[in-house]
Amino acid sequence: MTDVQDQSPVADAPPPPETVANIVSFRDAPLYDGPVVPLAGFGAASNAAAVRLDPGDDARGLIPHLGGLRLIEVSFPKYRDGRGYSSARILREAGYTGELRAAGDVLIDQIVFMRRVGFDSFAPAKPLDRACVDAALARFPFVYQRAADDKRPVWALRHG
Amino acid sequence: MYRYDGYDQAIVDARVAEFRDQVQRRLANEITEDQFKPLRLMNGLYLQLHAYMLRVAVPYGTMSGTQLRMLAHIARTYDRGYAHFTTRQNIQFNWIKLAEAPDLLAELATVEMHAIQTSGNCIRNISSDQFAGAAADEVADPRPYAELLRQWSSFHPEFSYLPRKFKIAVIASDTDRAAIQLHDIGLQLVRRDGDLGFKVWVGGGMGRTPMLGHVIRDFIPVAKYLSYCEAILRVYNRFGRRDNIYKARIKILVHEIGAAEFTRQVEAEWAEVEPLALDAPAAEYARIVTQFAEPPYDLAASDSIDRSDPDFAVWLDQNVHRHKQPGYAIATISLKPIGGIPGDASAGQMDLIADLAERYAFDEIRVTHSQNLVLAHVRKADLYAVWTALAAAGLATPNLDLVTDIIACPGLDYCALANARSIPVAQRIAERFTDLARQHDIGELKIKVSGCINACGHHHAGHIGILGVDRKGEEAYQLSLGGSGAEDASLARIIGPGFSEAGVVDAVEKVIETYRAVRTGPAERFLDTYRRVGEAPFKAAVYGVPA
Numbered sequence: 184m185t186d187v188q189d190q191s192p193v194a195d196a197p198p199p200p201e202t203v204a205n206i207v208s209f210r211d212a213p214l215y216d217g218p219v220v221p222l223a224g225f226g227a228a229s230n231a232a233a234v235r236l237d238p239g240d241d242a243r244g245l246i247p248h249l250g251g252l253r254l255i256e257v258s259f260p261k262y263r264d265g266r267g268y269s270s271a272r273i274l275r276e277a278g279y280t281g282e283l284r285a286a287g288d289v290l291i292d293q294i295v296f297m298r299r300v301g302f303d304s305f306a307p308a309k310p311l312d313r314a315c316v317d318a319a320l321a322r323f324p325f326v327y328q329r330a331a332d333d334k335r336p337v338w339a340l341r342h343g
Numbered sequence: 344m345y346r347y348d349g350y351d352q353a354i355v356d357a358r359v360a361e362f363r364d365q366v367q368r369r370l371a372n373e374i375t376e377d378q379f380k381p382l383r384l385m386n387g388l389y390l391q392l393h394a395y396m397l398r399v400a401v402p403y404g405t406m407s408g409t410q411l412r413m414l415a416h417i418a419r420t421y422d423r424g425y426a427h428f429t430t431r432q433n434i435q436f437n438w439i440k441l442a443e444a445p446d447l448l449a450e451l452a453t454v455e456m457h458a459i460q461t462s463g464n465c466i467r468n469i470s471s472d473q474f475a476g477a478a479a480d481e482v483a484d485p486r487p488y489a490e491l492l493r494q495w496s497s498f499h500p501e502f503s504y505l506p507r508k509f510k511i512a513v514i515a516s517d518t519d520r521a522a523i524q525l526h527d528i529g530l531q532l533v534r535r536d537g538d539l540g541f542k543v544w545v546g547g548g549m550g551r552t553p554m555l556g557h558v559i560r561d562f563i564p565v566a567k568y569l570s571y572c573e574a575i576l577r578v579y580n581r582f583g584r585r586d587n588i589y590k591a592r593i594k595i596l597v598h599e600i601g602a603a604e605f606t607r608q609v610e611a612e613w614a615e616v617e618p619l620a621l622d623a624p625a626a627e628y629a630r631i632v633t634q635f636a637e638p639p640y641d642l643a644a645s646d647s648i649d650r651s652d653p654d655f656a657v658w659l660d661q662n663v664h665r666h667k668q669p670g671y672a673i674a675t676i677s678l679k680p681i682g683g684i685p686g687d688a689s690a691g692q693m694d695l696i697a698d699l700a701e702r703y704a705f706d707e708i709r710v711t712h713s714q715n716l717v718l719a720h721v722r723k724a725d726l727y728a729v730w731t732a733l734a735a736a737g738l739a740t741p742n743l744d745l746v747t748d749i750i751a752c753p754g755l756d757y758c759a760l761a762n763a764r765s766i767p768v769a770q771r772i773a774e775r776f777t778d779l780a781r782q783h784d785i786g787e788l789k790i791k792v793s794g795c796i797n798a799c800g801h802h803h804a805g806h807i808g809i810l811g812v813d814r815k816g817e818e819a820y821q822l823s824l825g826g827s828g829a830e831d832a833s834l835a836r837i838i839g840p841g842f843s844e845a846g847v848v849d850a851v852e853k854v855i856e857t858y859r860a861v862r863t864g865p866a867e868r869f870l871d872t873y874r875r876v877g878e879a880p881f882k883a884a885v886y887g888v889p890a
Contacts, residue, residue, distance in 0.1 A: 238585075263381075263464070265504025269581050272501055276619060292382060299500035323357045325350045327494040329621050330501065337350040337494070338627040 206284075207305040207316055214304060215254040215282055235286075242270035249279045256306070259287040268300045275301035275331035294319050301331035344407055344707060345490045345634045347455040354497070355452045358459055362386050363445035370442060385465070385503075387458030388444055391759050395439040398461040399451060403471035403489040403513070404432030404710040406456075408697035411708050413454040415693035421447050426693070428678060428686040430750060430801055431510070432470050432710040433461060437757055459497060464505045466496035466576070470512045472520045473675075473709040476635060477719040479667040482534050485515035487631040488541075488565065491623060495569050502576045506583035507591035509576070510548075513541075522712060522828035524556045525549055525804055527593045528575060533562065540564045545575060545605065546597030549798035553834045554594040557602035559609060565628065570621040574613035578605070637668075638705035644670025644722045655730050657779070658741040663726065672723050674704075676716040676733060677740040677748065681773045684766050685751040686714030695736050703729050712801075712828075713750055713789075715743065745782045746790060746855065747773040750801050754794030754811060755818070761794035763811025763818035764844075768792050771848045776855075785855055788869045791826075804828035806870045807854060808835040809847060820847035824854065824881060825873045838882050850885045857884040 208214055219233040222240045225248075233254035236242055245255065255274060257267040271283055285297050286306040294305065294316055305311065326334045347355070362382075369379040383389075387398040399414070406414075414434055418426045421443055422436045429435055439447065451457060460467055469489040476484040492511060496502070502509070512523040515532035523529025529544035540562040547556030563571045579593045582600075597605045646669050650656040664673040676696060678686050688696075696716060700708045703725045704718035711717060721729055733739040742748045749772060752758065754765030769792050776782055791805030795812075802808030808823035819841040826835030842850055855869070857880050862872045873881070 263504055264585055265464075265502070265506075266581055266585075268501045268504065269577050273615075276615065290378075293504075296498075296500035296503055322361050323498065324353045326500075327354070327497050328499055329619070336623075337354075338623040340350065341348070341630065342624055342626040 205306060205310055207307070207311055207313060209298070209303045210282055212282075217253075219254065219256050236267070236270050238264050238266040240270070242273040243277075245274065246277045249274070249277060249281075252279070252281050254282040254284060255279065256284045256286050257302070259285055259289055262288040262290050262293055268296065271297070271300040271302055272331045291315055291319055295323065299326070299330040299332045299334065344405060345402075345486075345631065351494075352452075352455070355455070355457050355459070358386070358457060359445065359448045359452050362448060366441060366445050381463070383441075383444075384462045385460065386444075386448065387461035388439070388441075389462060389759070391437070391757050392755075393757070394437065395441055395444065396757065397436045397439045397444060397447065397458060398429070399434050399436070399456060399458050400461050400468040401432050401434060401456075401710050402493050403469055403475070403486050404473055404712075405471075405475075405486060406708050406710075407454075408701040408706045408708065410454045410456055411693050411697040411700070413450065413456065415690040415697070417447055417450065418690040418693065425687055425689045427684070427753060428688065428710050428714050428716070430712050430714060430752070430799060431468055432473075432712060433468055434710070435753070437753070462508075463503070464507050464509075465503045466499060466505075466509045466511065469493050469496070470510070470521055470526075470712060472514045472516065473711040473717045474520060474664065474673055474719065475515065475709075476637070477666050477668075477671075477673050478516055478518070479665055480518055481515040481667075482532050483515055483539060484632075484635045485513045485530075485532050487628065487635050488530070488532065488568065489513045490631050490635075491569065491628070492572070495572070495623075499576075502580055505576070505580055506585045507588070507593075509579070509593070511572070517830060519828075519830040519832070520711070522801070522804060522832070523547070524832040525553075525801075525828055526556065527579075528572065529556050530568065532565075535562050538564060541568050541571075543571070543575075545609075546594040546602065547832075548592050548594040549801060549803045550592065551589050551796045551798075552592075552595065553798070553803035554598060555832050555834065556594075557597060557605075559602065559606040566625065567617065567622055569623060570617050570619070571609075571613055573616050573621050574609050577612050577616070578608045582608070638707075638720055640668050640671065640720070641722060642670075644668075645724050646670050648723050648726060652727070654734070654741075655727055658730055658734075658739055659726065661741040661745065661783075662739075662743045666720065668720070670723055671720055672726060674718045674721050674726065674729060675711070675743050676718065676738050677742055678715050678738075679742055679748045679773070680737055680740045681747060681777050682770050683737075683773075685749050685769050688716075692736050692738055695732065696738070699729055699732055713744075713748065715748070741779065742782060744787045744789065746776045746785050746788045747782060748789070749773060750789070750791040750805070752793050752795075752799035754792075754800075758794060758799075760797055761811065762796075762813035763794050763820065765792045765794040765800055765809075765811060768809060768811070768820060768844055768847060771844065772851055775848055775852055784865065785859065786865060786868055788855070789827075790851070801828060802826070803834050804832070805835055806868075806873070807851060809851075812841060814841065818844060820844065822847060822850050822854070822885070824878055825870065827870060831870075836878065838878050839886050853884045854881050857881050 289307040544556030709717035751769040755761040793800030823835035
């Protein structure tokens with residue numbers, strides 16, 4: 184299969200994407216930058232303000248503690264592992280309003296979905312260009328289903 | 344039929360623009376093939392053995408003449424003049440150039456079609472009964488509910504990185520023409536105390552570990568089925584296995600924790616999400632149902648058919664089904680000519696079928712999971728004209744559900760996953776049984792051929808199933824008996840050691856001749872005979888028995 188090579192136009196290499204900062208935030212409030220404890224260590228240190236959920240962790244276990252948390256970081260060791268999307272939505276459905284951060288293998292093509300399930304900050308392993316992120320978020324004008332964001336699904340728009 | 348409004352069109356157009364941008368980045372080498380792969384897969388573009396293959400969604404298998412004519416145009420313009428209808432009611436183009444794929448998708452979007460979520464670990468095209476809206480035994484047309492599922496599942500933010508792909512089928516009759524018990528979720532529309540709702544199966548599937556679905560709910564009101572599906576998907580997304588690709592389908596989760604525990608988890612999750620107003624309002628159901636309103640039938644249409652042409656009468660008896668409306672019938676167009684490639688259609692054939700649909704069938708064509716096409720509403724008085732036109736184009740093979748109506752995946756002729764070729768095996772079997780009188784004597788017999796363990800050819804659900812495997816670099820074929828994808832669903836069982844290509848054709852013939860010898864009479868189908876007598880006589884005939 185040689186399609187890609189054969190058909191590649193000779194293009195001037197574009198400049199490398201501008202890297203503004205490792206964390207992309209959609210929050211008005213300043214980001215939390217204190218220590219983050221893994222869920223396993225959270226029980227012993229339940230006065231911690233920030234906790235990390237790994238893909239296999241049960242987000243519902245945090246629900247009794249949401250009031251005291253400023254940051255929940257959901258880790259994405261591999262972008263293909265989508266468990267963190269459910270974790271995020273469960274936390275937002277439970278009323279959590281603090282910072283919800285997706286960390287790890289977070290790519291531009293997942294940002295739209297991640298925003299919709301409630302993430303409001305991103306700590307990608309490879310920096311993302313904010314302009315590209317904003318363009319991706321502006322790409323789709325409508326959504327078909329309710330999620331953890333404030334977008335109204337088309338069925339709501341259709342029947343105002 | 345469902346027609347896009349401005350919202351639907353804007354979403355599909357945005358997808359085309361996004362993909363055009365992604366392809367440009369790839370062609371300019373701004374992104375690697377590794378980075379591009381998940382993006383193209385989300386748009387149905389696979390890299391196969393010889394070229395890119397594009398799988399286009401045919402939602403619940405229904406399309407218009409305009410849409411089919413566009414598919415013909417695409418076959419001519421971007422491919423080699425033909426295309427392949429699949430066991431999930433979709434269509435595949437096998438010889439696509441990456442640089443042209445964005446233009447192709449843009450053309451599709453002009454007729455309200457797309458390739459969104461035809462691959463990837465997401466909710467795939469929703470499949471349904473090819474006789475929907477026409478079957479006499481249905482509770483209501485299931486397609487509005489399939490359409491609402493299509494919308495709900497499109498770009499679902501939580502369920503686009505599932506452990507594995509996810510397939511949902513929706514029917515509305517006790518007769519199952521969509522193999523719902525072999526889907527991740529099977530939904531049957533039922534009526535209880537006057538209200539419509541769904542009976543819900545979960546955990547069926549084929550592939551490496553075939554399983555039949557379990558009923559986890561007898562009735563979920565239609566007003567709540569989206570949130571109920573949301574609960575099922577969330578349980579699966581959270582707890583489905585991700586450590587082994589072969590154990591990642593929902594069937595494995597249901598099997599490992601048990602259907603009762605799985606049901607408990609779904610019900611608990613549904614209690615959490617049901618109050619979140621995830622379900623569409625009644626007005627949206629009504630809007631979609633209206634678009635599937637009955638066509639303007641000719642109420643004076645005659646119920647009699649002139650059977651004087653014997654060839655026509657044979658086709659009529661085999662390929663035409665009863666319609667709920669007097670004076671009308673359902674005609675199935677076989678894409679299984681003897682020696683042909685199952686499910687393939689040329690651009691010219693697609694154009695012709697589009698013309699016939701517009702002229703005689705209220706502009707609707709259905710794709711069946713058996714890789715045939717259907718004109719669902721034909722006046723009985725027009726059947727002869729339809730048949731005459733089909734026959735002239737090689738489309739009137741009167742073999743629906745007979746031994747030569749074989750399901751086959753693309754196999755090693757095209758597919759990068761295949762271990763063996765499927766198409767030639769199907770062709771050789773069909774050629775062995777060319778004699779129509781013999782086919783009719785054998786009666787209903789569903790042979791299904793897969794070229795690898797992934798089972799796209801549904802061999803587990805075949806009355807006779809054939810699985811191509813790689814045996815030390817040689818193509819070999821395993822023979823299974825007794826499967827069914829219908830309402831009497833069952834999984835076929837391997838009867839013994841495998842065969843060469845020629846050997847498996849001989850073995851199939853021995854199995855069929857054994858059936859003819861042991862059946863109680865011509866009315867007893869192969870499957871019923873197998874279920875009555877078991878595998879012993881077939882095994883003896885195929886492998887021989889010690890004296």
